Amino acid sequence: MPPLPSPQQNHLLAVLPAAEMKLMAEHLQLVPMALGEVLYEPGGQLQHAYFPTTSIVSLQYVMESGASAEIAGVGNEGVVGVSLFMGGNTTPSSAVVQTAGHAYRLERSIFKLEFDRAGPLQHLLLRYTQALITQMFQTAACNRHHSVEQQLCRWLLVTLDRVPSGQLVMTQELVASMLGVRREGITEAAGKLQQEGFIRYRRGHIAVLERAGLESRVCECYAVVKKEVNRLLSDPP
Amino acid sequence: MPPLPSPQQNHLLAVLPAAEMKLMAEHLQLVPMALGEVLYEPGGQLQHAYFPTTSIVSLQYVMESGASAEIAGVGNEGVVGVSLFMGGNTTPSSAVVQTAGHAYRLERSIFKLEFDRAGPLQHLLLRYTQALITQMFQTAACNRHHSVEQQLCRWLLVTLDRVPSGQLVMTQELVASMLGVRREGITEAAGKLQQEGFIRYRRGHIAVLERAGLESRVCECYAVVKKEVNRLLSDPP
DNA sequence: CTGGCAATGTGCGCTGGCGAACAGAGGTCG
DNA sequence: CGACCTCTGTTCGCCAGCGCACATTGCCAG
Numbered sequence: 001m002p003p004l005p006s007p008q009q010n011h012l013l014a015v016l017p018a019a020e021m022k023l024m025a026e027h028l029q030l031v032p033m034a035l036g037e038v039l040y041e042p043g044g045q046l047q048h049a050y051f052p053t054t055s056i057v058s059l060q061y062v063m064e065s066g067a068s069a070e071i072a073g074v075g076n077e078g079v080v081g082v083s084l085f086m087g088g089n090t091t092p093s094s095a096v097v098q099t100a101g102h103a104y105r106l107e108r109s110i111f112k113l114e115f116d117r118a119g120p121l122q123h124l125l126l127r128y129t130q131a132l133i134t135q136m137f138q139t140a141a142c143n144r145h146h147s148v149e150q151q152l153c154r155w156l157l158v159t160l161d162r163v164p165s166g167q168l169v170m171t172q173e174l175v176a177s178m179l180g181v182r183r184e185g186i187t188e189a190a191g192k193l194q195q196e197g198f199i200r201y202r203r204g205h206i207a208v209l210e211r212a213g214l215e216s217r218v219c220e221c222y223a224v225v226k227k228e229v230n231r232l233l234s235d236p237p
Numbered sequence: 238m239p240p241l242p243s244p245q246q247n248h249l250l251a252v253l254p255a256a257e258m259k260l261m262a263e264h265l266q267l268v269p270m271a272l273g274e275v276l277y278e279p280g281g282q283l284q285h286a287y288f289p290t291t292s293i294v295s296l297q298y299v300m301e302s303g304a305s306a307e308i309a310g311v312g313n314e315g316v317v318g319v320s321l322f323m324g325g326n327t328t329p330s331s332a333v334v335q336t337a338g339h340a341y342r343l344e345r346s347i348f349k350l351e352f353d354r355a356g357p358l359q360h361l362l363l364r365y366t367q368a369l370i371t372q373m374f375q376t377a378a379c380n381r382h383h384s385v386e387q388q389l390c391r392w393l394l395v396t397l398d399r400v401p402s403g404q405l406v407m408t409q410e411l412v413a414s415m416l417g418v419r420r421e422g423i424t425e426a427a428g429k430l431q432q433e434g435f436i437r438y439r440r441g442h443i444a445v446l447e448r449a450g451l452e453s454r455v456c457e458c459y460a461v462v463k464k465e466v467n468r469l470l471s472d473p474p
Numbered sequence: 475c476t477g478g479c480a481a482t483g484t485g486c487g488c489t490g491g492c493g494a495a496c497a498g499a500g501g502t503c504g
Numbered sequence: 505c506g507a508c509c510t511c512t513g514t515t516c517g518c519c520a521g522c523g524c525a526c527a528t529t530g531c532c533a534g
Contacts, residue, residue, distance in 0.1 A: 061378040064457050069378045086367040087360055088469050092461055093374055118355050123324055130323040133370060137330055140377035141298040141306045144417045148521075171481065180381045182522060187482060203481055203530055220301050224329055232325050385491075408511065419492060424512060440500055440511055 004030065005053035005102045011077045011233065012128060013051055013104065017120055024114060024121075028104045033057070035169070039080055039095040046090065048105040049081035050074075055101030056162050058178060061093050069143070069180035072135040073098065075162030077233065082129045084108055085115040085122075098178070099163065099170075131229045142221040148181050149189040153218035155179060156199070156208060161226070166208040172201075193217070241267065242290035242339045248314045248470065249365060250288055250341065254357055261351060261358075265341045270294070272406070276317055276332040283326065285342040286318035287311075292338030293399050295415060298330050306380070306417035309372040310335065312399035314470065319366045321345055322352040322359075335415070336400065336407075368466045379458040385418050386426040390455035392416060393436070393445060398463070403445040409438075430454070 007028055008014045013021065033055035040046050042062070050057065057080050060070045071093065074080050080103075083091045106114075115122050142151060155178065159168055172190060176183040190206075193199045198213030199206055208214065215222075244265055245251045250258065270292035277283050279299070287294065293312045299305045308330065311317050317340075320328045343351075352359050379388060392415065397403060409427060413420040427443075430436045435450030436443055445451065452459075 061374060063378060063382055065382070067382050069381045071374050071377050082370075083367055085363070086370075087364040088367045088465075091367070091374075092371060092465055116355075118353075126322070127324040129366070130320055130325045130328070133319075133323075133373065134329060136370065136373040136377055137298060137308050137328075140308050140373060140380055141300060141417070143377055143380040144306045145300055145302070145304050173481075180378070183482085184484085184523090185521065187484085188521095191483080201482095228325075228329055410511075420512085421493090421514085422491065424514085425491095428513080438512095 007051070007053075007104050009053035009076055010051040010079075010104065012079055012124055015124065020120055024106065024110075027106055027110045029106075031103055031105050033097045033101055033103050035097055035100040037097040039097070040090075041094050042092045043090050046081050046084055047108055049079055049084055049108070049111040050103045050105045051079050052076050052103040053101065054099075055097055055103050056099035056159065057103075058096050058098040059093055060096060060178070067180060068177050070178040071139055072132055073158060073162075074132075077162070077229065078128050078132065079125070081108075081111070082125070082132060084111055085125060086129070098174075099159070099168070127232045131232045134228045134232075135225055138221045138225050142219060143180070146219040146221065148179070148185045149192065149217065150219040151179050151181075152186060152189045152193070153214045154222045156206070157211070157214055157218055157222050158225075160208055160211065160214075166211075168206040168208070169204060170206050171204045244288070244290070244341050246290035246313055247288040247316075247341065249316055249361055252361065257351075257357055261343065261347075264343055264347045266343070268340055268342050270334045270338055270340050272334055272337040274334040276334070277327075278331050279329045280327050283318050283321055284345055286316055286321055286345070286348040287340040287342045288316050289313050289340040290338065291336075292334055292340050293336035293396065294340075295333050295335040296330055297333060297415070304417060305414050307415040308376055309369055310395060310399075311369075314399075314466065315365050315369065316362070318345075318348070319362070319369060321348055322362060323366070335411075336396070336405070364469045368469045371465045371469075372462055375458045375462050379456060380417070383456040383458065385416070385422045386429065386454060387456040388416050388418075389423060389426045389430070390451045391459045393443070394448070394451055394455055394459050395462075397445055397448065397451075403448075405443040405445070406441060407443050408441045 039050060039057060052074060053076050057074045058070050059072045059074065060068050062068045080095050083089060115125060142154065155175065160166060172186040173183050176186045190201060194201065196213055198210045199208050201207065276287060276294060289311060290313050293310060294317050295307050296309045296311065297305050297307045317332050320326060352362060392412065396405060409423040410420050413423045427436065427438060431438065433450055435447045436445050438444065
């Protein structure tokens, strides 16, 4: 077994000043995140904020028809539950664990209290929220104008940035529901990428072999978001 | 000529406590907003926050190919320039005046100062930002799954909520670029709506005749966003 | 090692939206 | 009042992605 994750594996927690971190440490609670677990449903009251370390959470919207679409993903660079401090407490979206792993969680009232302290944590969270907004922004535009193959490449690259090993546990069915397209569409696009030797997959596993290949096929959206997220989360002035 | 707009015509400014408002009043500056005016471009430094009264501003993203997509709109219920207080200062999107009118603007540093006061204004702005997030969310999902006609209905209804007269000054070309679709697609969809007697248009003018008709055709997205925005901006606890 | 089931591969026909090209029809401005 | 330009209507071929149906293939449990 790999060593238990430390809070520092989450970038937001990692860059907190020691003093700040000390205050929160005793309230942070390590929890396992199982694939498919639902952290919250539309309109449901969030009880905790989650800081993923090794897990990945997908923020998605499910339409009345049952069709779904991922709007943004949260990995160890962020936090699930921004609506807690934005003031709404709930959102019309859901959050589902997309890659199993761990997260640290913080009870809702504590989280809000720490935020209202108006210290470095607040600034960090607000900047992160803006990064999240950029993701959604770009997803909306990408949904409108780019092909399934391009979006698949984007999704793979984003996920890869959060899973250094490049070994993803993920069925085509699941990818399809994330992207909000048909499973067959993924089969086809993934088939092409496999033929080119960029990826290899077998029954629920995807291995990225040649990252550069994906980068040559992806739309601009990947780079735009990555650059913006780096800008926002690197150097707090 | 209609009377000059008062700051109270902007909902955010209207609900501010008198004390708060007094502080800001002397810095608020009434400006005309001309159709097509660009408030900021991707990556550009915002100099002001804008509180629309009678104008409508469209937040959009322009792709490398030149194709564009509106991600959210801001009318008298909101403010343009959330990135100023979120910490990023800029965003990769642009803001364009979609309906001419007026707005009150606030110099960047003043705006940030007032926000950092952590009073009612801050809470209000954060809640509004979450409402904005909901809009983007829903736009992303809507772009993925709904037809041009549905999206046109949504767009008309949203705009109608901000233009009580129901008389829109807007060419099909412009609507098309907002929705990120072809102009012909709008011609066709609008033609249907006109045949049904829901709207009437002539060279750059759209008149909504039967709001209920549009509501019968629109996708769920309109109601979801409206409900959520009402929830967030009505009763600050 | 052998069902059985979930995951993947494939092949239809269909349709919504795209791209391009052009014809009419208001407005506007000389 | 007429020229001109912009906006709108319409057509045609094309293709990505959908929905459906069914064949195949790993993988795991028994």
